[in-house]
Amino acid sequence: MTRKLSLNAFLHDTGHHEASWRHPESPVGRAHDISFYVEQARTAEAAKFDGVFFADVPGFWASTPYRPAAHLEPITRLSAIAAQTTHIGLIATASTTFYEPYNLARLFSSLDILSGGRAGWNIVTTQSDLVARNFSLKAIPSAEERYTRAQEFIDVVTKLWDSWEDDAITADRESGVYFDVDKVHQINHVGSHYQVEGALAAPRSPQGRPVYVQAGSSNEGRAFAARNAEAIFTAHQTIGDAQAFYADIKGRAVGLGRQPDDIKILPGISAFLGDSESEAKELEHYVNSLTVPAYGLAQLQNLTGTSLQHLDLDEKVPAEIFGDAGNVLDNSRSRLQVVANIVDREQPTLRQLLHRLAGGRGHNVVAGSPTQVADIIVDWFENGAADGFNVMPPLYPQLLDAFTEKVVPILQDRGVFRTEYEGTTLREHYGLDRPESIYRAGAAAVATA
Amino acid sequence: MSKPAEHMVLNAFLMSTGHHEASWRLPESNPYAEADVHHYVNLAGIAERGKLDSVFFADSPGLWGASNSVARRPPQTLEPTLLLSAMAVATSRIGLIATATTTYDLPYNTARRFASLDRISHGRAGWNVVTTASTEASANFDYAEPPTHAARYARAGEYLDVVLGLWDGWEDGATLGDKASGVHTDPDRVHRLDHVGEHFRVSGPLNVGRSEQGHPVIVQAGSSVPGMALAASYAEAVFTAQRTLELGQAFYGQLKEATRQAGRNPDHLKILPGIVPIIGSTEEEALANERRLNELMVLDHPLAQLAADIGVPVDRIDLDAPLPTDIRAADEIQGNRTRYELVVEFARKENLTVRELLWKLGGGRGHRTLTGTPEQVAEDLQLWFENGAADGFNIMAPVFPSGLETFVDHVVPLLQDKGLFRTEYAGTTLREHYGLPIPVGGERTRRSQARPA
Numbered sequence: 001m002t003r004k005l006s007l008n009a010f011l012h013d014t015g016h017h018e019a020s021w022r023h024p025e026s027p028v029g030r031a032h033d034i035s036f037y038v039e040q041a042r043t044a045e046a047a048k049f050d051g052v053f054f055a056d057v058p059g060f061w062a063s064t065p066y067r068p069a070a071h072l073e074p075i076t077r078l079s080a081i082a083a084q085t086t087h088i089g090l091i092a093t094a095s096t097t098f099y100e101p102y103n104l105a106r107l108f109s110s111l112d113i114l115s116g117g118r119a120g121w122n123i124v125t126t127q128s129d130l131v132a133r134n135f136s137l138k139a140i141p142s143a144e145e146r147y148t149r150a151q152e153f154i155d156v157v158t159k160l161w162d163s164w165e166d167d168a169i170t171a172d173r174e175s176g177v178y179f180d181v182d183k184v185h186q187i188n189h190v191g192s193h194y195q196v197e198g199a200l201a202a203p204r205s206p207q208g209r210p211v212y213v214q215a216g217s218s219n220e221g222r223a224f225a226a227r228n229a230e231a232i233f234t235a236h237q238t239i240g241d242a243q244a245f246y247a248d249i250k251g252r253a254v255g256l257g258r259q260p261d262d263i264k265i266l267p268g269i270s271a272f273l274g275d276s277e278s279e280a281k282e283l284e285h286y287v288n289s290l291t292v293p294a295y296g297l298a299q300l301q302n303l304t305g306t307s308l309q310h311l312d313l314d315e316k317v318p319a320e321i322f323g324d325a326g327n328v329l330d331n332s333r334s335r336l337q338v339v340a341n342i343v344d345r346e347q348p349t350l351r352q353l354l355h356r357l358a359g360g361r362g363h364n365v366v367a368g369s370p371t372q373v374a375d376i377i378v379d380w381f382e383n384g385a386a387d388g389f390n391v392m393p394p395l396y397p398q399l400l401d402a403f404t405e406k407v408v409p410i411l412q413d414r415g416v417f418r419t420e421y422e423g424t425t426l427r428e429h430y431g432l433d434r435p436e437s438i439y440r441a442g443a444a445a446v447a448t449a
Numbered sequence: 450m451s452k453p454a455e456h457m458v459l460n461a462f463l464m465s466t467g468h469h470e471a472s473w474r475l476p477e478s479n480p481y482a483e484a485d486v487h488h489y490v491n492l493a494g495i496a497e498r499g500k501l502d503s504v505f506f507a508d509s510p511g512l513w514g515a516s517n518s519v520a521r522r523p524p525q526t527l528e529p530t531l532l533l534s535a536m537a538v539a540t541s542r543i544g545l546i547a548t549a550t551t552t553y554d555l556p557y558n559t560a561r562r563f564a565s566l567d568r569i570s571h572g573r574a575g576w577n578v579v580t581t582a583s584t585e586a587s588a589n590f591d592y593a594e595p596p597t598h599a600a601r602y603a604r605a606g607e608y609l610d611v612v613l614g615l616w617d618g619w620e621d622g623a624t625l626g627d628k629a630s631g632v633h634t635d636p637d638r639v640h641r642l643d644h645v646g647e648h649f650r651v652s653g654p655l656n657v658g659r660s661e662q663g664h665p666v667i668v669q670a671g672s673s674v675p676g677m678a679l680a681a682s683y684a685e686a687v688f689t690a691q692r693t694l695e696l697g698q699a700f701y702g703q704l705k706e707a708t709r710q711a712g713r714n715p716d717h718l719k720i721l722p723g724i725v726p727i728i729g730s731t732e733e734e735a736l737a738n739e740r741r742l743n744e745l746m747v748l749d750h751p752l753a754q755l756a757a758d759i760g761v762p763v764d765r766i767d768l769d770a771p772l773p774t775d776i777r778a779a780d781e782i783q784g785n786r787t788r789y790e791l792v793v794e795f796a797r798k799e800n801l802t803v804r805e806l807l808w809k810l811g812g813g814r815g816h817r818t819l820t821g822t823p824e825q826v827a828e829d830l831q832l833w834f835e836n837g838a839a840d841g842f843n844i845m846a847p848v849f850p851s852g853l854e855t856f857v858d859h860v861v862p863l864l865q866d867k868g869l870f871r872t873e874y875a876g877t878t879l880r881e882h883y884g885l886p887i888p889v890g891g892e893r894t895r896r897s898q899a900r901p902a
Contacts, residue, residue: 024628031626058557069633102590203526
């Protein structure tokens with residue numbers, strides 16, 4: 001079987017560029033209207049994308065009012081989108097730190113059933129004191145504590161999703177027995193964070209379990225992803241960094257007894273597209289000119305933990321300002337390293353750095369013709385840097401439209417991207433197996449469950 | 450005494466193949482309907498065609514029933530806020546009410562999911578607030594036993610304060626979207642909550658702004674003493690099970706008075722008793738329909754459940770005799786006390802055999818079954834509505850979709866002819882349908898700031 005590229009549309013209000021909403025054509029008034037997102041999902045589905053994705057943080061930063069920051073809860077939003085689409089995968093972020101596992105298991109089970117098997121869960125542990133204070137905590141637990149809890153959380157929800165065997169429902173009108181109680185299992189989980197009896201309230205969903213997605217590239221995040229993830233959203237500025245990450249994750253997965261193809265690695269790409277390179281760069285320059293420096297500075301501080309307020313906008317960012325951020329594997333904040341590498345490589349002024357980050361918060365922002373962007377995608381895909389991409393248009397809807405109308409046909413012509421859906425579930429799009437229930441009679445994992 | 454509302458409220462309580470527990474066994478039922486979003490979109494469409502106010506789903510975060518009885522009917526497969534989000538985009542007017550627990554979730558999550566549903570539906574969401582009595586639920590959330598009735602209601606009150614406070618944190622007009630200045634959201638019109646209480650500490654603000662109806666409608670369904678107190682303080686609609694006109698009037702009068710005493714306008718709390726309409730073109734046909742459903746019930750499991758509820762061994766209960774007399778007193782019950790009292794009182798009052806009781810319970814779970822012609826059903830609803838027992842009704846069709854279709858096509862027109870029900874929607878939001886005021890954003894924040902600390 002030829003290896004096929006995966007494309008995922010990362011939906012984010014009016015676009016991934018922080019100033020997208022100020023573009024004269026931006027439909028900013030529709031940023032909370034579900035019909036706007038249904039349209040984007042249909043555009044992505046018409047182009048045969050694998051999925052759409054919403055990030056999520058359960059908190060609101062009122063102090064930086066320079067872009068849309070209110071976001072509807074993504075599982076709720078994707079349930080509405082599910083009813084208006086037929087094939088596209090639906091991936092929602094949800095935090096293991098701020099949900100009860102039983103509640104989260106139900107929500108994704110419902111989304112998977114409602115959508116006929118198209119749900120994915122982007123597993124995050126949420127790194128924010130502001131969010132902690134919305135959930136009766138004074139501060140966010142350490143990364144180590146969060147990931148320990150996350151692992152138990154995943155074990156619990158996996159057992160819940162498996163708690164009904166696939167053939168438990170008999171719906172036998174004659175006897176009046178709706179399901180076979182011997183095929184519905186209490187999970188009786190007793191761990192250091194959770195005690196959950198089960199079974200889940202709902203039968204097994206079409207995909208068995210939603211697709212497990214992960215997005216942190218820190219040391220803890222990589223170990224967690226290698227063990228649990230089936231797809232990874234990641235941020236890399238250069239093909240070299242991406243190749244190193246790709247090799248590291250696949251190596252770790254193999255070390256844990258998994259196959260390299262069990263994990264799809266999808267770096268972000270935020271593409272300014274024009275008919276020519278100069279037209280694309282002009283658009284990028286224009287949108288950068290709409291940024292509000294106060295917002296960029298606050299974001300930079302969020303990403304790196306370092307304030308650059310004292311610098312003049314046209315001053316060069318001192319190379320040593322991010323200290324010894326170089327070794328990502330010792331660092332819990334992987335985006336800091338991305339920023340440190342940009343400073344090191346490009347020696348930008350503060351304004352240039354803010355513009356560099358305005359488009360994708362550390363993701364790869366490119367500006368070029370459709371052919372140039374397709375060349376980058378194929379290059380990364382064919383050279384051990386990516387199994388696909390998380391497409392992050394700087395401006396919605398126009399740059400998703402441009403990507404689907406102009407870049408996708410090139411990728412199809414080159415034979416790396418599908419021209420028709422071959423299946424109807426997200427697992428089928430990604431080429432992932434449907435997992436057996438661990439409770440199925442004879443299943444190997446029952447003993448350890 | 451304020452002027453009674455002109456129109457009654459009609460809510461369709463939806464549940465897989467129907468409220469009758471044997472409904473899935475009928476040849477015309479789709480036994481997989483519980484997992485089929487198209488089934489529910491179809492039901493919402495029928496309700497909207499009948500100009501009904503809203504649809505509603507019950508919910509509990511657990512698999513119903515610890516015993517095998519659970520296997521006798523479809524589970525509640527789909528979480529209701531998500532199911533209603535899918536239904537929201539396929540409808541344009543009907544209100545969308547989901548049940549969610551205050552005992553086994555966290556207020557920021559609940560506030561956000563319901564605010565999201567409210568935005569997705571353009572102001573049609575309602576939250577039925579429950580405290581969830583069942584042990585099947587508590588065992589999924591680290592508890593060996595459910596918290597006591599009193600503890601659940603104490604938490605529920607604080608939970609509601611937090612959720613309402615989060616919803617209130619956004620003032621109208623907070624979203625500017627001013628492209629010229631670069632200011633998207635007015636920071637002076639989005640307020641932190643900074644709630645510190647016995648159960649929760651929540652800073653806020655919420656990250657979802659206000660909808661066309663301000664925020665979701667608060668619904669409540671427990672009729673116990675603490676349940677009524679909670680309703681009097683917070684609820685804008687109440688679902689209740691009342692067996693007779695007299696009991697219904699007593700409950701109605703008591704709750705409206707409690708609402709007045711809580712400093713609220715009693716018109717802003719709609720009391721909606723549940724009814725199970727079993728309709729036939731003649732009374733005989735209706736009775737035959739009811740019997741056909743009842744005979745499909747398998748009684749051994751509900752009998753075991755009843756025996757456990759009343760604290761009497763199964764082998765001492767005779768299906769064709771009345772309930773035994775030496776049963777557990779209501780105040781020994783920590784679970785769903787309202788339902789327990791209802792069942793026992795009902796059986797005694799109507800002088801039912803256990804079999805007849807189980808039939809009635811299986812059909813409506815303690816709600817009133819109205820078996821008759823469309824005219825008889827419409828007259829009964831009129832009687833309750835015009836005599837201080839109801840502001841409207843929670844319609845619990847025994848079989849879906851046919852029971853809802855029959856109600857909409859044959860009972861609703863009679864109510865419209867009597868001038869008791871709308872012929873067109875006058876508004877687009879649930880608050881407009883129910884005749885409830887739209888809360889002003891920031892009101893609670895200002896009130897609490899005005900109060901000396």
